[in-house]
Amino acid sequence: RYSIVSKHKMKLIRLFSLVLATRFCFAALPQVTFYDGLKNHEVNRSVDISSQTETVTIKVNVSNIGSEEAMSYIVAFPVQKSEHLAYIKATRGTGSKKADLDVDRVVIDGLSTENAYYRISWDTPLKARKWRKFQIKVEFTHVLHPLPAEITQSQTQLMKYEGSVYFNSPYATKKQQTEFKAFSSAIESYTRHPKPIAKKGSKILAGPYVNIKPFTYSLMGIHYENTNPFITATNVVREIEVSHWGRVSIAERYDMLNSGARLTGPYSMLDQKQKRNIQKAAFRDLVVTLPKTAENVYFRDRIGNISSSNFRKTRKFSSLELRPRFTLYGGWKNDFEFGYQVPSDEFVSVNQKDKTFHKLSAPFSIPFPNAVIDNLTVKVILPEGATDIEVSLPFEVDSYTMETLFSYLDTTGRPVVVFNKKNVVDFHRQHFEVVYNFTWLAILREPFFLFTGFFIAFLVFIGLSRVSLELSVPGDEVKDIVLKSQENTVANVESDDGSFDEYRHMIVTDSDALAVAKSIVDSCDRFTSSCEDGVKRGSLSKKAEKSLPKLSEMLRQLSVIESSTKDFCSHLESIAHEMRGMVAKKNRNGLRKLAIDFNAMMNILKSS
Structure with a gap:
């Protein structure tokens, strides 16, 4: 799958190897056998110390003087210096034919442990009696040290570099030379041996040297001006x-x-500003x-x-x-x-x-x-x-x-x-x-959860807004019920004797407030109808007259069972007595007004 989308020439990381290396902290370095049939025919080194790092470019012309094919080339660096190695890169060819070579760190049997060894693997083996050119580029950090270590605000920064005049190689070298490039021509001092070593402007040329043995080392120290900010x-x-x-x-x-x-x-801020x-x-x-x-x-x-x-x-x-x-x-x-x-x-x-x-x-x-x-x-x-x-x-x-x-x-x-x-x-x-x-679908996951969350929140809000936690009906709701009852008053009510005979079998107890309230509502409906008929005749029927005391008794029972309805029941009872008076006076308008109030009170009782 990766090969479908890759467009650049980049090495695919061996994912499982990296995971194992992370788990076990350190991966074992491969051990290889050193092949001593190679010889450096010519080596040209360029050491750039003009910035805060040391960048070394090594051009090698190597020949195989042995009888076997060589599959790799070994590069050595001092162990302490290898800890500051930023990268090592090896290439072969020039221009469009330039190709990168694989480089990995290895352990060499039989060689000094004072060096860290890196193996450069060639794409094709180097046959016996053949030679090959390639290039190595390395960069080291924190190898330049200030000398003096402390300076004032007006002093110039000087750096000290220590390296080797020779190429630190496990192979013998027929000919080599090294060029050291400083920041400027302001070089305080430098090592002058082994000769020939000459200074030309900001560069110091060492060599050429011939017939150098493996691992030959000669100190090259350079004390020079380097005013680069060491970021x-x-x-x-x-x-x-x-x-x-x-x-x-x-x-x-x-x-x-x-x-x-x-x-x-x-420290002077004024000098800095000026x-x-x-x-x-x-x-x-x-x-x-x-x-x-x-x-x-x-x-x-x-x-x-x-x-x-x-x-x-x-x-x-x-x-x-x-x-x-x-x-x-x-x-x-x-x-x-x-x-x-x-x-x-x-x-x-x-x-x-x-x-x-x-x-x-x-x-x-x-x-x-x-x-x-x-x-x-x-x-x-x-x-x-x-x-x-x-x-x-x-x-x-x-x-x-x-x-x-x-x-x-x-x-x-x-x-x-x-x-x-x-x-x-x-x-x-x-x-x-x-x-x-x-x-x-994964893109829509978060919007879906966001929409669902808001939807559930609105549903909960709607549900809670419909739940009333109050113990009594607020006064504003009572007024709304009364006004609504006035608008919906029935003009004609069917006549009835208003008898309460069907309720005589009911047993009202202190714990049966709901049944008493229901009986009161039904009885009041019948009593209202009897009052309408009584206006026409001029008096209430005998059953209606008898039902009024029973209605009053039910209201008193309700007020005893539910003490919170005491005022309500008293008001309802007084309206019933006034309605009886309007019947005797044949006052239809007065009776109708009282009936409206009476019905409104009944609606409140029903809603409660």
């Missing part, structure tokens, strides 16, 4: 968060140190090159946002000039963070054959040039639901792990690919790739 990031954490909703966010946190000569003596007698080795700003589409850029430290920054866009890229709160002199530290966003299509592409597969291609190292990182951690936060994750790097890393990050609206968590590497330099500012499977 060292002791710890850097880069987080690349991938979102399929249009943005990829990059956040970087730095612990910065000027690892040059430490500042001693008085740029008088100020150290050139102190760095005041950092220039960052970002993608052209970068936006939402921020720059802050532990105090807050830093406004002394300048962001501008060009046709090909965006440039961000960061200026910390104070100038960093030698030995001074600072910590800050900055971040930005780019459109997703800037870093993420889709496989045209299988559109569920996506590829993230992003730079591995920081965007600061000429900086050394002691410890770099890169975290790639993929969207939740990403599967089938494969990683490709143009170089090896110290560790590789998988983690899970939980953020808002996450259920299973987001997969996080974590890389860790030490001694990171500009060489590592290359793109790496992460290929993963991500379907459109």
Whole structure:
């Protein structure tokens, strides 16, 4: 699946080997047998110490003087120096025919343990009596040391370098020469033996030397002026968060140190402002090159946002000039963070054959040039639901792990690919790739949970709003019920004797308030109808006259059973007596008004 989306010539990391190496902390180095049939016919070295690192380029012309085929070439470095090795790279050929060769660290049986050995594997074996040309490039960090270690604000920074005049090789060398390139021609002193050694401007030429034995060593010390700011990031954490909703966010946190000569003596802000007698080795700003589409850029430290920054866009890229709160002199530290966003299509592409597969291609190292990182951690936060994750790097890393990050609206968590590497330099500012499977259903997961959450919240709100926790009917509701009853009064009521004979069999007890209330409602309906008929005749029937005392008795029983209805029952009873008076007076209008109030009270009783 990975081969479908790969477009660059990058070596696929042996994923399972890295996982095992992470679990067991250290992987056993392979042991190989040394083949002594090779001889360096000619070696030309170029040692560049003009910056804060040592970059060595070695051009080798090797011949096979033995009787067997040679499959590899061994390079040796002192063990202490190998701890500062940033990278080693071997190539063969030139121009379009230039090809990278595999390099790995090995253990050589029978050779000195004071050296660390690296095996360069050739693509084709070197046959006997044949020769081959190839090139080796290595870079070391923290091999330059300030001398003196402390300087004042007005002094110039000087560095001391110690290396070897000869190429430290396990093979004999017929001819070799070395060129050392300093920062400038201001070289205080240098080693003058073994001759010939000559200084030409900012360069020191050693050799040519002939017939050098294996592992021949001769100290080369150079004390020279180097006013480069020694920008060292002791710890850097880069987080690349991938979102399929249009943005990829990059956040970087730095612990910065000027690892040059430490500042001693008085410090003058005035001299710094006027740029008088100020150290050139102190760095005041950092220039960052970002993608052209970068936006939402921020720059802050532990105090807050830093406004002394300048962001501008060009046709090909965006440039961000960061200026910390104070100038960093030698030995001074600072910590800050900055971040930005780019459109997703800037870093993420889709496989045209299988559109569920996506590829993230992003730079591995920081965007600061000429900086050394002691410890770099890169975290790639993929969207939740990403599967089938494969990683490709143009170089090896110290560790590789998988983690899970939980953020808002996450259920299973987001997969996080974590890389860790030490001694990171500009060489590592290359793109790496992460290929993963991500379907459109996974994209809709978070919106679905968000919609479902709001929907459930609204349902709960609607349900709670319909539940009444009050023990009595509020006064406003009573008024609404009365008004509604007045509008819905029945004009004609069927006549009835209003007899309560059917209720005589009911036994009213103190605990049967509901049955009493129901009986009262039915009796009141009949009593109202009897009053309507009584207006026409001029008097109530005998059954209606007898039912009134029983109605009053029921109301008193209800008021005793439910003390909260005492006032209600008294008011209802008084209306019933007034209705009887209106019947005797044949006052139809008065009776109708009392009937409206009476019915309203009955509706309240029914709703209660």
